[in-house]
Amino acid sequence: MAESNMYRLAMRLAGSTDPWQILRRTDGGPGITTNLTNPNEVDPDGQDSSMLLTSIDVGGDVSIAFSAITYDMIIRNVMGTDWLVDGSDSTLSTIIIGRNTPKLEFLVTYQDVGAAGKSYVIKDANISQMQLSISAGDILTGSFSIVGEGYEADYDASGDTFTDETATKPLNCAQDINQLTLQGEALIDVCVNTMDVTINRNYQGDPCVGELVANQFKGTATVSGNISLALTEATFGLLQQSINEEEFTVTLDMTDGADGNQYLFEMFRCKLGVEMPSGGRDAVLRPAVSYTALKDSVEGTSIKISRTLPA
Incomplete structure (x- = not known):
């Protein structure tokens, strides 16, 4: 019987012969899903007599606890450009939205199925969406969605090599978030309960005749993304500022403690949607803020996104 601890997910650039990078995850993984269609022919016995394979879906969602370095290639793919090193600081690199996306491939291995394990590969894959979720008193979690254009359903990985999982620690929302800011005409200093940020590349599937x-x-x-924050005099003003279509800068700065690996997310022009709270007895009132x-x-x-990876 297979167990989840013996499920291994690894990644590399599509078409590469480089070692596979084993990925850390908390749940999920890309799959191969076959879709069958009934031609609905009339049967004299009043029974279904045929089912045909008409399409195959390739991809899926992966849940993670975010850690430095581990998902840099995932970020590179969903952003669509390369990390660019700051010429004056070799430890600092940045990445912005672009359209040049080197494809990836993912290897899934059930290590306890059969004597040597059984594997399949998701080929010509991209990251369609990545999300990070920050919540008070919790680990910084996230997810990413994989869409592929090819597969190998029974892959022999016996001759392949692997790079071990990264050893950086998962980020802690209580201690590793240096700063979370929401700034329009003035900086709003407020207690944030939860926040998330989603980068979605809005991939569209285009099926073709003769292809599965x-x-x-x-x-x-x-x-x-979304932000849940305390209702104060400053945050009460967000409603009128949203009505006035004012723009805000949203930043998220985080470091993994003594290791010193730092990631800074900057969104320079954000429009806000605001839902004012109501509540019952002993409820903490929090406006719900969405931003684009x-x-x-x-x-x-x-x-x-800026990252600082000290040598």
Whole structure:
């Protein structure tokens, strides 16, 4: 009987012969799903007499506890450009939204099935969406969604090599969030309960006659999220500011403690949607704020991610 601890997910650039990078995860993984269609022919006995394979879905969702370095290639793919090293600081690199996305491939192995395990590969894959979720008193969690255009259903991984999982620690929302800011005309200093940020590349499947797996086309990059914060005099003003269509800068700065690996998410032009709270007895009242990041003409992107990885 197979068990989840013996499920291994690994990744590398599509078409590469490099070692597979074993990925850390908390749940989920990309799969191969066969879809059968009944031709609905009339049967003299009044029974179904045929089912045909008409399409195959390739991909799936992976849940994670976010840690430094581990998901840099995932971020690179969903952002659509390369990490660029700051010329004056070799430890600092940044990445913005683009359209040049080197495809990936993912290897799934059930290590306790059979004597040597059984594997399949998701080929020509991209990350359609990535989300990070910050919650008070919890670990910084996230997820990413994989869409593929090919597969190998029975892959022999016996001759392949593997790079071990990264050893960086999962980020802690209580101790590793340096700063979370919401700033319009003035910086709002407030207690934030939860926040999330989602980068969605809006891939669209395009099935073709004669092919089982649909092609995937990248759409508009949308960056959005939600913030739950305490109701104060400052945050009460967010309702009128939303009505006035004012723009805000949203930033998230985090470091994994003594290791010093730092990630900074910056969204320079955000429009807010605000839902004012109601509550029952002894309830903490929190406005629900949604935000959408727009392209900034100076930065050329709706979101910029900076990372500092000390040597």
